[in-house]
Amino acid sequence: MKKVLLTVCAVCFALQVSSQENLWWKTPVNSPEVHKDNTVTFRLKAPNASSVEVVGDFLSKNEKAEMKKVDNDVWEYTTPKSLNPELYSYSFMMDGVKISDPSNVFMSRDVVTISNLFMIDGKESELYKVQNVPHGSLCKVWYHSDKHNADRRITVYTPAGYETNNQRYPVLYLLHGMGGDEDSWSTLGRAAQILDNLIAQGKAKPMIVVMTNGNSDLQAAWGESPTGYVTPTIELPKTTDGSFEDAFPEVVTFVDKAYRTIAKKESRAIAGLSMGGFHSMQISKEYPTQFNYIGLFSASARFKGRKESHIYENCEEKIKKQFSQKPALYWIAIGKEDFLYEENQKFRSFLDANGFSYTYVESEGGHIWKNWRNYLCQFLPLLFK
Amino acid sequence: MKKVLLTVCAVCFALQVSSQENLWWKTPVNSPEVHKDNTVTFRLKAPNASSVEVVGDFLSKNEKAEMKKVDNDVWEYTTPKSLNPELYSYSFMMDGVKISDPSNVFMSRDVVTISNLFMIDGKESELYKVQNVPHGSLCKVWYHSDKHNADRRITVYTPAGYETNNQRYPVLYLLHGMGGDEDSWSTLGRAAQILDNLIAQGKAKPMIVVMTNGNSDLQAAWGESPTGYVTPTIELPKTTDGSFEDAFPEVVTFVDKAYRTIAKKESRAIAGLSMGGFHSMQISKEYPTQFNYIGLFSASARFKGRKESHIYENCEEKIKKQFSQKPALYWIAIGKEDFLYEENQKFRSFLDANGFSYTYVESEGGHIWKNWRNYLCQFLPLLFK
Numbered sequence: 001m002k003k004v005l006l007t008v009c010a011v012c013f014a015l016q017v018s019s020q021e022n023l024w025w026k027t028p029v030n031s032p033e034v035h036k037d038n039t040v041t042f043r044l045k046a047p048n049a050s051s052v053e054v055v056g057d058f059l060s061k062n063e064k065a066e067m068k069k070v071d072n073d074v075w076e077y078t079t080p081k082s083l084n085p086e087l088y089s090y091s092f093m094m095d096g097v098k099i100s101d102p103s104n105v106f107m108s109r110d111v112v113t114i115s116n117l118f119m120i121d122g123k124e125s126e127l128y129k130v131q132n133v134p135h136g137s138l139c140k141v142w143y144h145s146d147k148h149n150a151d152r153r154i155t156v157y158t159p160a161g162y163e164t165n166n167q168r169y170p171v172l173y174l175l176h177g178m179g180g181d182e183d184s185w186s187t188l189g190r191a192a193q194i195l196d197n198l199i200a201q202g203k204a205k206p207m208i209v210v211m212t213n214g215n216s217d218l219q220a221a222w223g224e225s226p227t228g229y230v231t232p233t234i235e236l237p238k239t240t241d242g243s244f245e246d247a248f249p250e251v252v253t254f255v256d257k258a259y260r261t262i263a264k265k266e267s268r269a270i271a272g273l274s275m276g277g278f279h280s281m282q283i284s285k286e287y288p289t290q291f292n293y294i295g296l297f298s299a300s301a302r303f304k305g306r307k308e309s310h311i312y313e314n315c316e317e318k319i320k321k322q323f324s325q326k327p328a329l330y331w332i333a334i335g336k337e338d339f340l341y342e343e344n345q346k347f348r349s350f351l352d353a354n355g356f357s358y359t360y361v362e363s364e365g366g367h368i369w370k371n372w373r374n375y376l377c378q379f380l381p382l383l384f385k
Numbered sequence: 386m387k388k389v390l391l392t393v394c395a396v397c398f399a400l401q402v403s404s405q406e407n408l409w410w411k412t413p414v415n416s417p418e419v420h421k422d423n424t425v426t427f428r429l430k431a432p433n434a435s436s437v438e439v440v441g442d443f444l445s446k447n448e449k450a451e452m453k454k455v456d457n458d459v460w461e462y463t464t465p466k467s468l469n470p471e472l473y474s475y476s477f478m479m480d481g482v483k484i485s486d487p488s489n490v491f492m493s494r495d496v497v498t499i500s501n502l503f504m505i506d507g508k509e510s511e512l513y514k515v516q517n518v519p520h521g522s523l524c525k526v527w528y529h530s531d532k533h534n535a536d537r538r539i540t541v542y543t544p545a546g547y548e549t550n551n552q553r554y555p556v557l558y559l560l561h562g563m564g565g566d567e568d569s570w571s572t573l574g575r576a577a578q579i580l581d582n583l584i585a586q587g588k589a590k591p592m593i594v595v596m597t598n599g600n601s602d603l604q605a606a607w608g609e610s611p612t613g614y615v616t617p618t619i620e621l622p623k624t625t626d627g628s629f630e631d632a633f634p635e636v637v638t639f640v641d642k643a644y645r646t647i648a649k650k651e652s653r654a655i656a657g658l659s660m661g662g663f664h665s666m667q668i669s670k671e672y673p674t675q676f677n678y679i680g681l682f683s684a685s686a687r688f689k690g691r692k693e694s695h696i697y698e699n700c701e702e703k704i705k706k707q708f709s710q711k712p713a714l715y716w717i718a719i720g721k722e723d724f725l726y727e728e729n730q731k732f733r734s735f736l737d738a739n740g741f742s743y744t745y746v747e748s749e750g751g752h753i754w755k756n757w758r759n760y761l762c763q764f765l766p767l768l769f770k
Contacts, residue, residue: 095431099482139523
């Protein structure tokens, strides 16, 4: 009863606030509803709409699932089959306009695409969930780059206990793809959850993870820099002109100064997805004494004939030099349907022809976050052994 | 030309990615467009809609601005007057369904309300902008609470230079309102930008700011705790049952251990908005040797006759004891249209009747973020002098 009274008080308070702030304290309908059998029902209250569809990565490519009007107000769609445990994203198309689900406040941005999120729990997604395990910290930190003549933002994960102990930790530099930014790995990539969970399970060593912004034109993620709320674009010239790779040692210097790192090659890894895989390849070969573990996730792997920067010149020779110094791990993963599949095979041919040792993982699927999260889960346990 | 070629490469790359990921690399239309005279045009591409409206805090309460179809596809609304420099939020109503602007990726959540954001630049909003000044770090950190028997998350701002110097800093504890969480002050409250800018201007002392989660039922913001993607609600009983205030010293103990604080009353402040103002009143009087600067922003200020917790008993006596120890600043701000206005006047009458010294600020407007950001801008320069 006391609880009821308190709740009534809270509601009255809410209503008062609501009348001033014009907030909606309830979502219009229950959507998405994940059923016990892992089928999912999507709902949209839209009395005047003529058509509503669901689009999302739980459907086949370009598939749109038609929603049906189940009463005068509400449109509904239920997946015909159970969905596999995974983090999914979706949107509605209402009379041809792509909209977010007004009943689901959880969303993420990928360049200019806002999608709603939902999770199907289970073995395959347990590493992506916030579990009741010790949690590391996730920080937005700025450092100064002389080469870029700008303050730039990085996202830093420090493992649980970092603030109150005196230990030193190895460091993984984890790089995003074209169109992403220093937020991508911690949002769509679920990096903090994956790290927390693998460390708690004893499968990964406690480590610091540094997520950079690989676009030299940006000081920070869209909306988080002095340029303000500028609409994101992928058409940025300074992603693969060598300037990011050229200035990368500044990040390492800052991190080794600002954090209790183990500042040597044996305790340093670099990995990235797509463009970030390309950056990881370039940076690790450019500074062969610095990184002992290298991960290329669905990497853009074209290493020959590039002229945009001195960084990209003599790539073969530099990679040979890198391998002569025997990195502990060179890990390549690509999906069978990835548009970069052939590029990766060509790169492998070069490595094979030279007898360089690397690990190769071929997965299903294409150039998607599901794969990159999965690659990270596979890669982390191999580090700093 | 080289730049053009690079751009072409980037676009080709983007298109390839796009075909796999089904991403939209361009927003449908330019919206919102802030014109040079600070009028704003909103646009929605919706060929089949029958009506589209804009709602937002740049309009009067409950006002909806009707958008007109300017061609077969696009609906448009332009504000008749220039808008004042401020951070604004808005949504569209398309055929009665509240939707986000698909052309604007910048949004924020307030309980279950997702709104799009835009900024009008100018003197009044310059403190809310990311400026080219040294930036502090913003961290999501977990601590263990024995009293709540849970790990709980806080947001911590450390001033620029914290990671690379050895200084100790004073601490402001900054609390959110009912329905908010440990993210609120750093998103809608623009706390990190305000701190960065005021510190850079020499108007505020460099300080650590700790933003807690004032709802004892939650370990972290919605979606960020082990409960997963659960729809937010404001009807939570453990917001004003005394349990948060009771366990507050655990946060202070953790912060003083984890950060280079100046761990004494002279260097500790506490402030909050609405429910957080109530919490600040209660915590500062419960632990009168701990906080020297107290800020009540649009506070829920009913301090008499509460029985929910031993914390709320004998409030008058405890406040008298607090004032006998002469806090350096007791700062109260409220809007003339705030539904808590009368409650604040009653609280002032009690303080006046006892001859207690405090600062009172009365602003225009009601229970809104615009006021809370503004109060924070006024409050920070008064701390730790």
